[in-house]
Amino acid sequence: MKIEPQHVVSLTYDLYVDQPDGTEALVESATEEQPLTFLFGVGQMLPKFEENLSALSTSDTYDFKLTAEDAYGEHDEEAVANLPLEMFQGADLPEVGAILPLQDNQGHHFQGQVVSVTEDSVIVDLNHPMAGQPLHFKGKILNVRPATSEELAHGHAHGPDGHHHH
Structure with missing residues (x-):
């Protein structure tokens, strides 16, 4: 089945930076078991990840790169926050x-990563950990199926191969 909007897609991937x-x-993987x-x-x-998958069908393999700009954006030197020590x-x-x-x-x-701790504040880098990096995805489409009306209402996949509510 071909990937289309409102379909639930299961895939494997290896993400390289x-x-x-x-x-x-290799920084992240999703396997056939998971x-x-x-x-x-x-x-x-x-969005660009989905765009690269949009022509594929079940059992197709894929291999594409996203530029940093199309992935998590360029690293922003300004994206730091000073958190007052009172917060802690x-x-x-x-x-x-x-x-x-x-x-x-x-x-x-x-999420933010702590860059330094001073006498009165904690300085945190708010960039995504993969900001500024092109991402290289390789993988295989395992399954494509139409989403159920419940999944569409909730906006995510359910069931054994989907999102679980706790």
Whole structure:
């Protein structure tokens, strides 16, 4: 079956990023036992990732690269936040390199990596860990099926090969 919007897609992938020495390193994988399953065309995935898959069908393999711009954006030197130490009262101060779960005033969740800890604040880099990096995806389409009306209403895949509600 061909991938179309409002279809549930299960696929394997290996994600590679470029290393300083010119080689590629595998940073993430989804296997046939633990595939990535998502509702296509609702904005769950990177738009260019979906665009590259849009002509494929079940059992097709794929191999494509996304530029940093089409993936998680260029690394933004300005995307740092100074979190006042008061925020961490009663908790241990995070160490440099720690990933902090954060939330903005609109309730969006995101992560920041601690760059330094000063006397009065914790400085956090808000760039996505893969910002500034081209992403190289290789994998295989395992299954494509029309989404159920319930899945469409919820905006994500359900069932044994989908999203579980806890």
